[in-house]
Amino acid sequence: MLIATWNVNSVRARLPRLVSWLEERRPDVVLLQELKCTDDQFPYAEIEAAGYNAEVFGQKSYNGVAVLARHPIEDVVRGFGDERFDDEARVISAAVQDTLVVGLYAVNGQSVGAERYDFKLSWFERLREFLAAYDMTEKVVVTGDFNITFDDRDIYDPEKWRERILCSTPEREALAAVMDLGFHDALRRHHEEGDIYTWWDYRTRGFERGNRGLRIDHFLMSEPAVEACTDVTVDLDARRGPKPSDHAPVMATLG
DNA sequence: ATGGCCAATTTTATTGGA
Numbered sequence: 655m656l657i658a659t660w661n662v663n664s665v666r667a668r669l670p671r672l673v674s675w676l677e678e679r680r681p682d683v684v685l686l687q688e689l690k691c692t693d694d695q696f697p698y699a700e701i702e703a704a705g706y707n708a709e710v711f712g713q714k715s716y717n718g719v720a721v722l723a724r725h726p727i728e729d730v731v732r733g734f735g736d737e738r739f740d741d742e743a744r745v746i747s748a749a750v751q752d753t754l755v756v757g758l759y760a761v762n763g764q765s766v767g768a769e770r771y772d773f774k775l776s777w778f779e780r781l782r783e784f785l786a787a788y789d790m791t792e793k794v795v796v797t798g799d800f801n802i803t804f805d806d807r808d809i810y811d812p813e814k815w816r817e818r819i820l821c822s823t824p825e826r827e828a829l830a831a832v833m834d835l836g837f838h839d840a841l842r843r844h845h846e847e848g849d850i851y852t853w854w855d856y857r858t859r860g861f862e863r864g865n866r867g868l869r870i871d872h873f874l875m876s877e878p879a880v881e882a883c884t885d886v887t888v889d890l891d892a893r894r895g896p897k898p899s900d901h902a903p904v905m906a907t908l909g
Numbered sequence: 910a911t912g913g914c915c916a917a918t919t920t921t922a923t924t925g926g927a
Contacts, residue, residue: 663926664916688926690917715917716925762927801927820927855927856914868927900915900927 655753655908656680659797659871660892661687661853661901665718668899669697675892676704681905682724683750685757687799689718689743696720713743719757719798723750734784739777745784753879753908754788758798766822774801778828782835790836793908794876799853799901801870802829804839807848808869810860820870837874840906841886852888853901861893873906882908 658681662668665686676684684706689696693712701708706722711732721727729749733740747756758781763774788794802825806812815821833839841850851867860866873886886906893902 667916688916762925764925764927799927818927853927858913870927897915 655682655751656905657683657685657753657755657795657797657873657908658889658903658905659685659687659757659799659873660903661759661799661871661899663688663899663901664690665697665720666691666695667897669700671892671897671899673700673704675889675903676701676706676722679889679903679905680724683753683755684722685746685755685797686720686722687718687757687759689713689720690715691718709746709748711743711746717743717759719743719746719759721746721748721750721755721757725750734780736780739780744777745781753793753795756785756794756796756798758796758800760799760801762801763819763825765819766817771819775824775828778825778832782832785832785835785837788835788876790876791878792876793879793882794837795879795906795908796837796874797872797904797906799870800829800872802826803868803870804829804842804872808851810849810851810866810868815868820868833874836876838877838880840873840875840880840883841869841904843880843883844885850888851902852904854893856900861898871901871904873904875906879908884909
């Protein structure tokens with residue numbers, strides 16, 4: 655089973671690229687983030703024509719997440735089920751065959767110390783509570799845009815980013831608290847080296863100018879899932895060419 | 910040194926992204 659995550663930065667702006675990518679890569683399950691559209695604006699017809707079912711948790715202008723799958727998508731849950739957080743469409747969870755998937759678009763946080771930064775840390779605490787209810791003897795795959803680097807290997811210029819947003823110690827501790835539920839960083843099981851990134855700033859032309867990026871899109875897996883996982887790769891081809899998202903897809907193969 | 914671009918909406922500016 656091939657599972658992919660992709661922050662598309664507007665599903666409508668990215669639709670031609672998304673459809674051709676689905677037809678080329680043929681992933682079984684895809685978690686999308688930053689749809690930037692409401693449910694009724696979602697391009698269901700084009701996605702279904704490409705061979706995918708779709709479950710959507712949309713929002714006007716901002717955020718928005720979806721699950722696509724070639725197989726039936728069951729037990730869909732939108733959000734945490736919590737009024738404090740669910741007015742922002744950031745989480746969708748479901749079951750596809752024997753795998754439980756959670757797709758998320760974490761709060762960005764703007765800058766260390768900002769009001770949104772504190773909200774980000776609270777959001778991660780709530781995520782931890784939400785994931786604590788999962789049966790970790792199942793194949794559980796939590797993926798999406800976490801907006802946090804695990805460590806300095808995930809940063810092209812660690813000194814420049816030291817204690818800045820996406821890289822600060824409290825953010826990393828919030829992510830570590832989620833990992834403590836028994837999740838593994840699946841990409842690192844297969845690739846220990848640096849220079850593996852999933853986001854590159856449009857403004858600096860960081861992708862084109864020598865792979866100046868961050869790794870902020872992750873695959874967290876329960877023990878049974880990570881044992882079944884044979885590789886995790888970043889699809890750099892999807893970041894090349896005209897009108898790319900600022901994020902590349904990340905793809906995990908489960909045997 | 911700074912900032913650059915991109916997308917949506919409030920559209921010929923503003924907001925947010927990371």
